[in-house]
Amino acid sequence: MAKILIAEDEQDIRDLIEFTLKYVGHEVVSVANGEQACQMAKKIMPDLILLDVRMPVMSGYEACEKIKNDPKTENIPIVFLSAKGQDSEIKAGLQAGAVDYLLKPFAPDDLNRRLKEILDGVA
Numbered sequence: 001m002a003k004i005l006i007a008e009d010e011q012d013i014r015d016l017i018e019f020t021l022k023y024v025g026h027e028v029v030s031v032a033n034g035e036q037a038c039q040m041a042k043k044i045m046p047d048l049i050l051l052d053v054r055m056p057v058m059s060g061y062e063a064c065e066k067i068k069n070d071p072k073t074e075n076i077p078i079v080f081l082s083a084k085g086q087d088s089e090i091k092a093g094l095q096a097g098a099v100d101y102l103l104k105p106f107a108p109d110d111l112n113r114r115l116k117e118i119l120d121g122v123a
Contacts (some may be wrong), residue, residue, distance in 0.1 A: 014030050
């Protein structure tokens with residue numbers, strides 16, 4: 001399965017996402033903010049990155065742009081997973097370089113299905 005990096009500042013949500021992805025066999029690394037996501041992306045070179053939008057230290061948008069502007073990590077697909085579902089938020093996420101923008105709350109099966117579609121399209 002895939003190696004997936006999660007950046008989510010809320011521990012309970014991070015744990016739920018991690019459990020959801022590990023349940024289907026993914027290797028998961030999780031961090032609590034965007035700055036850590038940028039550092040960890042370069043270190044582990046994940047197959048996909050899941051970012052929350054609103055996080056301390058560095059927002060998901062800023063982290064996405066930084067990851068996409070680094071030649072080492074620019075080809076890693078990024079998906080936003082956020083409760084912020086306004087059109088302007090979704091547009092900002094896609095403009096920052098994300099391949100998709102998924103809304104919380106999510107059904108675990110739907111999350112796994114969508115990530116599989118993205119990973120299959122990238123592989």
